[in-house]
Amino acid sequence: MASISTAPLLTELVSLWHAHRIELLFVGGLLLLAFRFSSFTKHKKIPKISQESSDSKSQVAIATQPQVANSRPKLAGPKRFTGSRQGKTQSPAVAIDLVVFYFSLGGSTAKLAEDLVAAIDLEATPLIRKPVLHNLVEIDFDELFISPPKPPQNARQYYLLLLPTYNIDTELNLFIDSLAETHNDFRIDTGPLRELAGYSVFGFGDKEQWPTEAEGYCSQATEVDRWMARLTGKKRAFPVGMADVKTGAKSALNEWMEGVLDGIRNIADGKGLGEGVEGSGDAVESDEEEEDDVIAEADLASIKPVSLKKRSKAKTPAIDLEDIRGPSDDQTEIDFTTTTIKPSAPKEMVPENSPTYTALTKQGYTIVGSHSGVKLCRWTKSALRGRGSCYKFSFYGIKSHQCMETTPSLSCSNKCVFCWRHGTNPVSTTWRWTVDPADLIFQGVKANHYKKIKAMRGVPGVRAERFAEGMRIRHCALSLVGEPIFYPHINELLGMLHSERISTFLVCNAQHPDQLAALTHVTQLYVSIDASNKEALKKIDRPLHRDYWERFLRCMDILREKRNMQRTVFRLTLVKGFNIDEEAEGYADLVERARPGLVEVKGVTYCGTSTSAAAGLTMQNVPFYEEVCAFVEALNRALERRGLGYGIAAEHAHSCCILLAEKERFYKEDGWHTLIDYEKFFDNLESGKEFGPEDYVGPPTPEWALWGKGGFDPRDERVDRKGRKKEGLVTVGGGNVVSF
Numbered sequence: 258m259a260s261i262s263t264a265p266l267l268t269e270l271v272s273l274w275h276a277h278r279i280e281l282l283f284v285g286g287l288l289l290l291a292f293r294f295s296s297f298t299k300h301k302k303i304p305k306i307s308q309e310s311s312d313s314k315s316q317v318a319i320a321t322q323p324q325v326a327n328s329r330p331k332l333a334g335p336k337r338f339t340g341s342r343q344g345k346t347q348s349p350a351v352a353i354d355l356v357v358f359y360f361s362l363g364g365s366t367a368k369l370a371e372d373l374v375a376a377i378d379l380e381a382t383p384l385i386r387k388p389v390l391h392n393l394v395e396i397d398f399d400e401l402f403i404s405p406p407k408p409p410q411n412a413r414q415y416y417l418l419l420l421p422t423y424n425i426d427t428e429l430n431l432f433i434d435s436l437a438e439t440h441n442d443f444r445i446d447t448g449p450l451r452e453l454a455g456y457s458v459f460g461f462g463d464k465e466q467w468p469t470e471a472e473g474y475c476s477q478a479t480e481v482d483r484w485m486a487r488l489t490g491k492k493r494a495f496p497v498g499m500a501d502v503k504t505g506a507k508s509a510l511n512e513w514m515e516g517v518l519d520g521i522r523n524i525a526d527g528k529g530l531g532e533g534v535e536g537s538g539d540a541v542e543s544d545e546e547e548e549d550d551v552i553a554e555a556d557l558a559s560i561k562p563v564s565l566k567k568r569s570k571a572k573t574p575a576i577d578l579e580d581i582r583g584p585s586d587d588q589t590e591i592d593f594t595t596t597t598i599k600p601s602a603p604k605e606m607v608p609e610n611s612p613t614y615t616a617l618t619k620q621g622y623t624i625v626g627s628h629s630g631v632k633l634c635r636w637t638k639s640a641l642r643g644r645g646s647c648y649k650f651s652f653y654g655i656k657s658h659q660c661m662e663t664t665p666s667l668s669c670s671n672k673c674v675f676c677w678r679h680g681t682n683p684v685s686t687t688w689r690w691t692v693d694p695a696d697l698i699f700q701g702v703k704a705n706h707y708k709k710i711k712a713m714r715g716v717p718g719v720r721a722e723r724f725a726e727g728m729r730i731r732h733c734a735l736s737l738v739g740e741p742i743f744y745p746h747i748n749e750l751l752g753m754l755h756s757e758r759i760s761t762f763l764v765c766n767a768q769h770p771d772q773l774a775a776l777t778h779v780t781q782l783y784v785s786i787d788a789s790n791k792e793a794l795k796k797i798d799r800p801l802h803r804d805y806w807e808r809f810l811r812c813m814d815i816l817r818e819k820r821n822m823q824r825t826v827f828r829l830t831l832v833k834g835f836n837i838d839e840e841a842e843g844y845a846d847l848v849e850r851a852r853p854g855l856v857e858v859k860g861v862t863y864c865g866t867s868t869s870a871a872a873g874l875t876m877q878n879v880p881f882y883e884e885v886c887a888f889v890e891a892l893n894r895a896l897e898r899r900g901l902g903y904g905i906a907a908e909h910a911h912s913c914c915i916l917l918a919e920k921e922r923f924y925k926e927d928g929w930h931t932l933i934d935y936e937k938f939f940d941n942l943e944s945g946k947e948f949g950p951e952d953y954v955g956p957p958t959p960e961w962a963l964w965g966k967g968g969f970d971p972r973d974e975r976v977d978r979k980g981r982k983k984e985g986l987v988t989v990g991g992g993n994v995v996s997f
């Protein structure tokens with residue numbers, strides 16, 4: 258029945274369709290468009306609603322409104338640093354679920370963990386969400402560490418572990434064993450926590466009873482940190498923090514947490530774990546650690562063929578400006594200042610697309626503007642990890658992790674045979690490039706230095722308190738590469754550094770007397786003295802100036818004139834077979850002429866470049882420390898014979914470096930005072946009155962740094978380049994044998 262009655266209707270509909278299908282299709286399309294438009298505008302309104310409502314909705318808000326990341330939780334306690342890093346890759350923003358784990362026997366860690374979570378909870382934002390707290394003894398290990406649940410879309414987990422250390426058997430040992438087993442069990446994924454956004458560990462210990470890490474201070478936190486690096490595929494997002502329960506553990510934890518939150522904010526913003534220095538975020542283990550290809554102030558004892566090989570691998574051809582004059586004989590003297598070549602319009606010294614730029618950036622330099630550079634010195638990295646500062650810490654109190662190494666002129670007027678930068682930096686006798694303003698350089702080098710420090714936060718072993726201190730530059734070594742006083746506005750730049758109470762150690766090459774004479778105050782003024790006579794200087798420094806020796810001697814006289822204004826230093830670099838033998842007397846003559854306050858003597862560092870090889874420099878030219886000691890003793894005797902009043906003050910056997918100093922200025926009743934009182938230096942400077950080196954002499958030189966003691970800071974750990982602990986005996990100043 259039904260089929261009979263519906264047949265005419267169907268026929269009617271089909272004929273209607275045939276008659277009006279164009280109109281019907283058009284109306285249908287319009288309706289569809291209207292529907293799509295209305296759902297789009299509804300979607301745009303979601304963030305506003307979701308921010309005020311539930312957590313799950315806020316995830317949507319995050320994907321569309323990444324700017325909310327800027328509202329971050331603040332904890333009680335001083336803030337150590339600010340500023341968000343610009344990441345290389347901008348991935349979409351994600352919400353971070355903070356998962357906090359703790360272990361506690363006595364209850365103190367439990368209380369601190371609860372307080373911390375409550376503080377974060379109070380100010381949770383859509384991007385750093387309500388934290389979850391777990392007592393490690395109550396968790397299902399498999400659920401959270403072997404097969405963690407997949408986080409919801411647009412969210413990732415961040416593990417925070419707060420751990421005391423116990424040298425007795427506790428459940429914490431069980432937890433550590435489980436981490437190790439998980440990593441070593443070939444049947445399961447060895448990196449099951451790879452999906453985490455990051456992790457950080459904080460340890461509590463008792464410094465009074467376990468004073469050093471080697472003796473067990475916070476050792477279980479360090480152990481957990483190492484296993485977490487493996488299980489997460491190296492996702493350490495902030496250095497291990499440590500606090501002594503007896504001295505302000507809560508504020509130390511809060512300060513550390515500020516840094517952690519800064520890092521989390523970066524992750525949430527899609528900027529990843531770190532950038533710049535390799536190893537950040539992708540935190541390498543110490544035994545895999547990449548070596549510096551350029552070694553500043555290197556430890557001679559640890560120079561190995563591998564590092565030399567690495568350096569010689571640099572393939573990028575670098576234009577050496579000296580080559581502009583065509584193929585040359587090294588013996589040819591040249592002075593651009595006396596040529597009749599018409600000056601052309603100034604160009605950039607190191608243009609961005611030049612091979613020199615590529616070569617320098619490959620070596621880790623960041624080029625600022627068109628002629629300045631900044632690089633993280635290997636000692637800065639070492640000090641961040643508690644593995645020792647450079648010799649300037651022992652001699653003058655410079656903390657390497659707060660030191661910025663930079664230069665406003667990548668160009669130099671010498672081609673010293675031992676210079677490891679040779680062949681990659683431009684050389685010339687005159688400034689013939691465009692000049693960047695001092696402010697651009699100052700802001701640029703600071704920003705890049707901080708960027709490089711921040712990038713170290715995921716590197717194994719970096720200590721939280723040193724990392725935080727590293728975010729305040731206190732010293733600037735103007736010596737990186739090139740000749741800093743070549744830069745026409747050097748005094749202005751120095752003024753800017755001093756205005757922020759950043760001390761200045763400036764090294765020049767004794768080839769620019771006019772600029773030296775015009776130089777204003779620096780904290781310490783170095784002049785490189787690479788030879789004691791004309792022939793040796795030519796052989797070693799290969800100066801471009803025809804009148805190099807006259808320039809050199811004029812600089813000596815200027816130093817003499819400035820000795821009551823500047824804290825002057827001779828820096829002698831000893832090259833066996835070039836400038837050591839029989840030359841102590843010649844150097845003593847130069848000291849007599851210039852009367853520097855201090856004389857640093859240092860064995861050359863072998864740099865293994867083709868230039869040094871062509872100049873006949875091999876490892877045989879690197880003096881042993883005993884030879885440097887013997888030379889210094891000979892120089893000291895020669896100075897005594899002249900009645901000049903110098904003495905051997907300090908040594909740093911690790912860097913093959915020894916310091917002689919004027920007794921009148923730097924020796925007091927209680928011994929040598931080679932350290933600098935930096936605050937006094939700035940106070941003097943700001944007073945506007947005349948002052949000299951005597952006015953900012955610091956406290957006594959540390960006992961362990963004195964001549965005959967070796968210079969090994971007992972608080973630092975001695976490790977080789979592979980991060981292995983080094984111990985042994987070594988012969989130091991005066992023939993003493995000391996352990997390190």
Ligand SMILES: Cc1cc2nc3c(=O)[nH]c(=O)nc-3n(C[C@H](O)[C@H](O)[C@H](O)COP(=O)(O)O)c2cc1C
Binds near residue numbers: 363421422464502
């Ligand atoms: C039996 C015992 C052993 C300890 N062993 C160490 C140790 O090896 N290294 C360390 O730095 N602290 C050690 N400590 C100090 C604790 O780690 C510290 O007191 C911690 O804050 C305790 O945390 P809790 O109260 O949450 O359990 C030890 C404390 C005790 C009571």
Ligand code: SF4
Binds near residue numbers: 634
């Ligand atoms: S003074 Fe600064 S730049 Fe120079 S070696 Fe020491 S830490 Fe490095």
